[in-house]
Amino acid sequence: xxxxxxxxxxxxxxxxxxxxxxxxxxxxxxxxxxxxxxxxxxxxxxxxxxxxxxxxxxxxxxxxxxxxxxxxxxxxxxxxxxxxxxxxxxxxxxxxxxxxxxxxxxxxxxxxxxxxxxxxxxxxxxxxxxxxxxxxxxxxxxxxxxxxxxxxxxxxxxxxxxxxxxxxxxxxxxxxxxxxxxxxxxxxxxxxxxxxxxxxxxxxxxxxxxxxxxxxxxxxxxxxxxxxxxxxxxxxxxxxxxxxxxxxxxxxxxxxxxxxxxxxxxxxxxxxxxxxxxxxxxxxxxxxxx
Numbered sequence: 001x002x003x004x005x006x007x008x009x010x011x012x013x014x015x016x017x018x019x020x021x022x023x024x025x026x027x028x029x030x031x032x033x034x035x036x037x038x039x040x041x042x043x044x045x046x047x048x049x050x051x052x053x054x055x056x057x058x059x060x061x062x063x064x065x066x067x068x069x070x071x072x073x074x075x076x077x078x079x080x081x082x083x084x085x086x087x088x089x090x091x092x093x094x095x096x097x098x099x100x101x102x103x104x105x106x107x108x109x110x111x112x113x114x115x116x117x118x119x120x121x122x123x124x125x126x127x128x129x130x131x132x133x134x135x136x137x138x139x140x141x142x143x144x145x146x147x148x149x150x151x152x153x154x155x156x157x158x159x160x161x162x163x164x165x166x167x168x169x170x171x172x173x174x175x176x177x178x179x180x181x182x183x184x185x186x187x188x189x190x191x192x193x194x195x196x197x198x199x200x201x202x203x204x205x206x207x208x209x210x211x212x213x214x215x216x217x218x219x220x221x222x223x224x225x226x227x228x229x230x231x232x233x234x235x236x237x238x239x240x241x242x243x244x245x246x247x248x249x250x251x252x253x254x255x256x257x258x259x260x261x262x263x264x265x266x267x268x269x270x271x272x273x274x275x276x277x278x279x280x281x282x283x284x285x286x287x288x289x290x
Contacts, residue, residue, distance in 0.1 A: 008132050011102045012139035018045060032168025033141055035094040039078055042098065050074050052101055055094060057082035060112075065093040067100045067111040076101055088170035092137050099136030104129055142167045142177045151178065155186075157236040157259045157272065171261065171270060176200060185210055185275035187246075191227060192268050195220050209282035210247060210275055222246055226258045227271040233262040238274065246273060247281035254279055 015038060023030040036055040043051030050073060058079040060066060066079040078097040084090050093113070100111045113130065122130065142163070150163050155178065163174040175188050185205040189212065190197045196219040199212040212219055221228040224245045226235055238257040243250030246258075257274040275281075 006103055008099065008103060008136035009139055011099070012136050012143075015042070015045065015140060016143050031146075031166050032091060033095070035091055035098060035140075039094065039098045039101070042102065046102075050076065050105075052076045052078055052098070054078070055080075059083065063112055063114055064089070065097045065111075065113045067097045067105070069105075069110060073105075073109070076105070086170050088164060088168055088173065091141065091168050092170065092173055095137035095140050096133045098140075099133035100129075103132055103136060138173065138177050138180070141169055142174070144181070147177055148181075155184070155274070156238060157261055157270075160272075161236070175270075175272060185277065185279055187211065187273040187275075189221075189227065189271040189273070190268055191221055191271065194228065197268065205275060208275065208280050209249070210273070210279065221269075225271075226260045227269050232260065235260045238272075243275065243279065243281065249283045250279070250281045254281075 019030065019033065019038070022028065039052045039055050043049070053075045055078040058081070060079055060081050064081050064084065068077045068079065069075065078094060078101070080090055080093045080097070084093070096113065097111065104111070107129070147163065150159070150166065152159055157171070160171055160174045160178065164171045167174065172188070172190065179186060179188060179200060179202045182202050183204055184202060185208055187199060187201045187205050187210050189199045196212055196214050198214050201211040205211065222245045224241070226232060226239060226241065236259060238259040240255045241258050243254035243256050244252065246256065254276060256276070259272040261270045263270070
């Protein structure tokens with residue numbers, strides 16, 4: 001398999017097949033993935049000469065990770081920000097930079113990756129490359145078949161917390177993995193200081209109008225939402241609230257399930273909204289997204 005034929009799923013699947021074989025043959029723990037050790041062995045897996053030779057923690061202010069070559073691009077170095085508080089974020093960043101090595105190193109000489117909020121300032125091509133590396137990291141750390149076996153019929157933040165622990169990733173990353181494939185109408189909202197930082201909807205939720213345009217917008221948390229209630233720090237199972245609290249064009253009788261975890265460590269609130277399967281929150285006179 002050459003570099004030009006690799007996609008994020010193909011690259012992740014190839015490495016996961018090897019990890020699965022090794023873990024079974026030597027009775028090793030399969031998860032979480034040791035990305036550092038895997039990165040150092042990746043060139044030999046694909047038969048490449050320009051290997052990743054070091055994975056290091058560094059004080060790279062304003063960045064989460066970097067992929068850097070030596071002078072003649074015969075060796076590569078992965079750096080990750082040693083000041084990141086979450087080990088899950090560290091692992092995901094390492095995997096993200098490994099994705100750049102596998103997929104993009106013929107397109108650019110180096111990669112310096114900031115956090116998700118700074119992606120708004122990138123060109124569309126740069127955004128696509130960063131999204132591709134994120135996709136690889138997600139597929140590598142949380143393989144689809146294994147991930148689906150962990151999810152019960154009724155999802156809640158307890159289930160996603162267990163997934164985060166299994167794969168050694170953040171709670172946010174575990175929820176985003178589910179949103180990639182679920183047919184449920186679900187929306188993840190991450191907020192700080194009473195305002196939305198960013199939000200992500202499942203495909204079915206987006207088609208139903210359940211999404212928030214946070215780019216260049218200041219959107220306050222709804223005053224009657226669980227997210228805005230300072231007296232409740234954690235609600236993992238969720239409570240039913242009126243759909244109109246979050247979506248003004250929801251039917252009057254529609255309710256949704258809202259879950260919440262407040263993190264003092266990261267000064268943020270993670271909110272997950274689950275809408276009914278028949279929900280439609282577009283304005284009645286609005287041309288809907290196809």
